[in-house]
Amino acid sequence: MTPDLHSLVAAYALDALDDDERDAFEAHLPACATCQAELAGYADVVGELAEATADRPSPDVRDSVLARLDETEQVRPTSMPTSAVADLADRRRRKLSIANMLTAAAAAVILIVGAVVMSGSDGDGYDDVASAADAVVARLEGERGAVELAYSADLDRVALRGDDVGDLEPGLRYALWAIAYGTPTPAGLFDTDDGAIDDTAELTDVVAEAWGITVEPESGSDAPTTEILYFAET
Amino acid sequence: MTSPVALEIGTFGVAWPPGPVSGHSERGTVGVMTSGVPNRDRATPCPSAIERAGSGDRAAFAEFYDDVSPVVFGTVVRVVRNRAIAEEVTQDVFLELWKQAPRYDRSKGSPKAWAATVAHRRAVDRVRSEESARARDVADANHRVAERDVVVDEVTADLERSTVVDALALLSEAQREAVGLAFYGGHTYREVAAMLNVPEGTIKTRIRDGLSRLRQLMGATP
Numbered sequence: 286m287t288p289d290l291h292s293l294v295a296a297y298a299l300d301a302l303d304d305d306e307r308d309a310f311e312a313h314l315p316a317c318a319t320c321q322a323e324l325a326g327y328a329d330v331v332g333e334l335a336e337a338t339a340d341r342p343s344p345d346v347r348d349s350v351l352a353r354l355d356e357t358e359q360v361r362p363t364s365m366p367t368s369a370v371a372d373l374a375d376r377r378r379r380k381l382s383i384a385n386m387l388t389a390a391a392a393a394v395i396l397i398v399g400a401v402v403m404s405g406s407d408g409d410g411y412d413d414v415a416s417a418a419d420a421v422v423a424r425l426e427g428e429r430g431a432v433e434l435a436y437s438a439d440l441d442r443v444a445l446r447g448d449d450v451g452d453l454e455p456g457l458r459y460a461l462w463a464i465a466y467g468t469p470t471p472a473g474l475f476d477t478d479d480g481a482i483d484d485t486a487e488l489t490d491v492v493a494e495a496w497g498i499t500v501e502p503e504s505g506s507d508a509p510t511t512e513i514l515y516f517a518e519t
Numbered sequence: 520m521t522s523p524v525a526l527e528i529g530t531f532g533v534a535w536p537p538g539p540v541s542g543h544s545e546r547g548t549v550g551v552m553t554s555g556v557p558n559r560d561r562a563t564p565c566p567s568a569i570e571r572a573g574s575g576d577r578a579a580f581a582e583f584y585d586d587v588s589p590v591v592f593g594t595v596v597r598v599v600r601n602r603a604i605a606e607e608v609t610q611d612v613f614l615e616l617w618k619q620a621p622r623y624d625r626s627k628g629s630p631k632a633w634a635a636t637v638a639h640r641r642a643v644d645r646v647r648s649e650e651s652a653r654a655r656d657v658a659d660a661n662h663r664v665a666e667r668d669v670v671v672d673e674v675t676a677d678l679e680r681s682t683v684v685d686a687l688a689l690l691s692e693a694q695r696e697a698v699g700l701a702f703y704g705g706h707t708y709r710e711v712a713a714m715l716n717v718p719e720g721t722i723k724t725r726i727r728d729g730l731s732r733l734r735q736l737m738g739a740t741p
Binding site for chain 1: 580596609629640731
């Protein structure tokens, strides 16, 4: 992982990162408000740079594009959190369906209800949540492998399981984030046992377009203070 | 090598207003998609063509096409340097824009900026995939880099006079070169560093400083 992804924003805006750095930056971006703001600031500059080379394509291109609209399905808007999830179906295996939790509420109004998080180990494990009737699951990928996530709205619990995440220094814990609209919301703190996670945390009213895991002080943080180690879009 | 951005600063320099240049309100043709909507009102809810297209309105998408296709095609042809391939890529770009239209978010840039961003990335990806297909031949790759240098000289020499060209003229030569090779040449910053024989970190900094300065000059942010 590149040590300072923040320094890559401008090069990213010009598509001047090679593929590995681009991937790393795109994994970092959803959790970094600073980079998002800087990137948004470059958008119109890119538009103007492009304007300077304006050139008309042949009229055939227009005809061809318009003729092909019918065969090209539009995505559903992100302004409704459920849609990002529904769109998942055409991009990757559908594993996590927050849509089912929110369909009614999200029809017109975006509600990000503050996620109510209580930390904690109370003996439950991943399987207890994953086996709930309404459980949805996701697989967060990281450099050390994957961490599985299960969420049950019925149980108001989220669970993580990862065999080899590595133990942390005393005073630190793994923090799960539910990311929506580019903004991460705390979604639980997790301890390890012998380098592995298999634990649950209380979590209610969550909206997630993506999930991420960082390392935070054991009492948690309001926003991620370190790089995202594991990440999945929903 | 010579400067890739052959701008005659003296020619336009005198015309510069003392303050930031607005890319939208002072040049009616620049804010393509906000036509009829003054820049300061961009936050008003009056939906642009692309926003109407986002709910499946094909006529609105045709309007959007007419507004931004020169920007899209121009960007693509500049990077791929072949009109036939550029037309192919342009079609892909517009189908992608149609598909993604429901997610267009005006807080993240004008419709034109959005279209240009998608177009540039597609063009760069197209060039990269073709180059990686041929990359086994190192000599060929070196030859191509030399070939691209020449093109970048041309690329930036004949830009239409516009706000951004005026703004580019106010960057340092090193910044202009880095931004020009990256954007108009479609090179990664590492490639730019290798071409200019300058450390990668230096190019990263030049690109960032150059873009920040352009943003200030064009008054894109407060």
